[in-house]
Amino acid sequence: MAQASKPVRVRFAPSPTGELHIGGARTAIFNWAFARATGGTFVLRIEDTDPERSTEENKQVILRGMRGLGLDWDEGPEVGGDFGPYLQTERFDTYKQALEDLKAKGAVYPCFCTKEELDAKRAVAEQSEGGYSGYDRTCRSLSAEEAQARIDAGEPHVWRLRVPENHGPLELDDAVYCHMSVPADVMDDMILVRTDGSPTYNFAVVCDDTNMAITHVIRGDDHLSNTPRQILIYEALGYEVPTFAHLSMILGSDGRKLSKRRNATSVEQYLKMGFLPDALVNFLALLGWSLDGETTIIPRNVLCENFSLDRITKKDAILDETKLDWMNGEYIKNMGAAAWVDAVAPFLIEAGLTTAEEITTKHDWFEKLYPLVAERMKRLVEAPEKLAFIFAGEAIELDEKSVAKNLLKEGCRADEVLAHVRDILADESIAWECDPLQDTVAELAEKLDLKKKLIFQPIRVAVTGSQVSPPLFESIELMDRATVVARLDHVIANVFGN
Numbered sequence: 391m392a393q394a395s396k397p398v399r400v401r402f403a404p405s406p407t408g409e410l411h412i413g414g415a416r417t418a419i420f421n422w423a424f425a426r427a428t429g430g431t432f433v434l435r436i437e438d439t440d441p442e443r444s445t446e447e448n449k450q451v452i453l454r455g456m457r458g459l460g461l462d463w464d465e466g467p468e469v470g471g472d473f474g475p476y477l478q479t480e481r482f483d484t485y486k487q488a489l490e491d492l493k494a495k496g497a498v499y500p501c502f503c504t505k506e507e508l509d510a511k512r513a514v515a516e517q518s519e520g521g522y523s524g525y526d527r528t529c530r531s532l533s534a535e536e537a538q539a540r541i542d543a544g545e546p547h548v549w550r551l552r553v554p555e556n557h558g559p560l561e562l563d564d565a566v567y568c569h570m571s572v573p574a575d576v577m578d579d580m581i582l583v584r585t586d587g588s589p590t591y592n593f594a595v596v597c598d599d600t601n602m603a604i605t606h607v608i609r610g611d612d613h614l615s616n617t618p619r620q621i622l623i624y625e626a627l628g629y630e631v632p633t634f635a636h637l638s639m640i641l642g643s644d645g646r647k648l649s650k651r652r653n654a655t656s657v658e659q660y661l662k663m664g665f666l667p668d669a670l671v672n673f674l675a676l677l678g679w680s681l682d683g684e685t686t687i688i689p690r691n692v693l694c695e696n697f698s699l700d701r702i703t704k705k706d707a708i709l710d711e712t713k714l715d716w717m718n719g720e721y722i723k724n725m726g727a728a729a730w731v732d733a734v735a736p737f738l739i740e741a742g743l744t745t746a747e748e749i750t751t752k753h754d755w756f757e758k759l760y761p762l763v764a765e766r767m768k769r770l771v772e773a774p775e776k777l778a779f780i781f782a783g784e785a786i787e788l789d790e791k792s793v794a795k796n797l798l799k800e801g802c803r804a805d806e807v808l809a810h811v812r813d814i815l816a817d818e819s820i821a822w823e824c825d826p827l828q829d830t831v832a833e834l835a836e837k838l839d840l841k842k843k844l845i846f847q848p849i850r851v852a853v854t855g856s857q858v859s860p861p862l863f864e865s866i867e868l869m870d871r872a873t874v875v876a877r878l879d880h881v882i883a884n885v886f887g888n
């Protein structure tokens with residue numbers, strides 16, 4: 391049943407719901423990485439049969455999310471391919487064709503039971519000892535003539551699968567869940583085509599996976615119960631059954647199901663929080679898969695070379711945000727200045743610190759900000775707060791606690807220190823560079839007989855506004871002399887009243 395010898399073709403088949411869910415993104419990554427690892431093809435198919443939710447915008451949300459994560463698809467919307475179209479709403483003729491095929495084989499029958507009738511039967515069955523076990527197959531025994539006559543008379547009807555009698559158990563070798571066996575005689579004569587002619591999920595998905603020559607279906611285990619049903623449809627159509635791999639649930643760090651109320655659930659949210667696409671892909675790849683059971687930093691290329699289905703676990707995956715923060719920090723540390731500037735740009739612009747144009751024209755200068763924060767950042771969204779002082783004007787807002795502790799503390803002589811520092815920094819004969827400035831200022835410690843900390847902390851507060859900041863003179867070097875001197879003057883005048 392497995393199609394191991396054929397070139398791998400996998401698909402990610404999201405329904406546009408208004409977000410690319412983090413669980414969906416994990417499914418997409420597994421499919422993408424599997425295609426890349428096997429030299430196969432990764433197809434993106436949009437399951438847009440729900441007219442309410444399937445708006446153009448919701449479709450774009452998916453495409454943006456995929457692109458945001460750097461998951462490129464070989465076939466699909468906006469890319470095309472030989473097996474298109476890639477939107478289910480554009481594939482209705484293929485479902486019609488498949489239905490005709492099933493009719494010709496006698497594998498389906500029309501059902502005229504109304505919703506009211508079905509509801510009533512269900513209610514009765516639910517009260518009975520055995521409970522409800524699916525449609526009672528009333529219309530299955532209608533003669534072909536009667537069925538045709540009712541269709542010709544315009545009576546509304548659905549098309550149901552005629553589950554074969556005496557079918558042995560349905561055997562499934564899931565790549566993750568291993569062997570499963572489901573008795574076929576408990577299977578419902580499920581609806582394949584609704585009264586309005588639209589296909590049900592199970593029918594459309596089987597038609598599409600077959601017509602798109604999908605070899606492996608890798609998807610969330612919320613679809614596990616659909617799989618035996620889909621196998622029956624494959625069999626009815628006479629199609630080869632693909633290999634299935636069902637992925638475990640992703641739970642929050644509290645062990646509960648992810649929920650919009652308690653967790654960030656969409657890719658867009660994570661990107662907005664300042665997680666890097668590379669870090670997210672790495673992190674999500676490890677939710678249910680591992681390279682060797684211990685390696686945590688797995689760059690894309692390593693993932694794409696090594697991904698395999700046999701290292702997927704069926705244990706529930708835990709989304710540990712602390713680990714994600716750590717991992718993102720590692721990626722930030724290692725990404726290099728140029729890439730960091732491009733990644734952090736939207737955050738700096740959004741905070742009003744700069745403009746896209748300024749970043750383009752002064753890219754080299756922005757790259758110098760990177761070493762100031764690279765070691766200390768978990769999320770890109772932290773950058774504006776850490777760096778705002780560099781962009782601020784002459785009078786910077788001072789943190790009260792920092793002022794009390796470092797400028798006004800009894801005996802700290804900060805007024806004296808800053809008066810000296812002001813003169814050093816205003817001295818044009820000293821190059822405006824980190825080392826000469828820092829060295830000259832450091833000499834003050836001896837001259838004034840003060841600990842170095844009592845020299846540097848007041849400067850830090852006066853220039854950055856706070857007693858905690860990125861490396862001081864490395865930051866000062868990136869600002870201009872007039873601004874820094876003005877900040878010192880401001881403090882001298884306003885804090886000390888000199």
Ligand code: GLU
Pocket residue numbers: 403404405437595608609610613
């Ligand atoms: N469209 C389905 C969903 O979003 C996925 C179908 C499948 O992978 O078979 O859950």
